[in-house]
């Protein structure tokens with residue numbers, strides 16, 4: 543147990559405190575690794591030093607990325623944005639992909655991965671889509687996802703169709719360079735992307751960290767991530 547995973551926290555409203563649901567930390571520990579929470583900073587030297595200290599990067603969920611980062615103006619359905627966290631995570635992820643350091647992006651983290659790769663987001667899943675912002679408990683899966691063959695997710699789940707939770711109102715639009723779609727909901731919404739490179743880079747739109755206590759298969763995502771982080 544020597545692999546260290548850096549996890550990005552939220553900035554609390556008012557920006558005076560950091561906050562991270564314990565489920566992220568507990569998932570990393572349950573999968574056999576060591577979690578480091580990386581406070582949001584905007585100094586590039588600190589961001590670079592963070593990457594010297596970790597073996598893998600876990601981008602956690604949170605509020606909506608600023609659409610200016612993917613070349614779009616804000617639409618009325620867009621939610622709250624966090625400018626400091628956007629800057630921090632985009633710099634951190636860009637450098638992680640360049641080094642490369644393995645990256646797992648969850649929900650907002652999946653969207654950040656795509657934006658850094660030059661992709662876009664759908665700012666608000668409205669009419670014509672399923673309900674992706676569930677009112678059911680967080681651990682409870684509410685919609686199906688179809689997994690591509692020859693994907694990392696297929697290796698983890700060994701199933702074509704799985705049920706996932708859904709706690710998002712945005713989703714990936716145009717897929718970023720060097721990534722491909724490996725899971726979709728049946729309304730066409732992209733639910734996972736994987737990098738083409740040899741080093742692990744996976745974004746999932748659902749929240750496996752809230753599911754594995756009820757269904758151990760979801761811990762496999764963290765195990766696969768951590769196995770790829772060995773020095």
Ligand code: MN
Nearest residue numbers: 674707708727
């Ligand atoms: Mn969904």
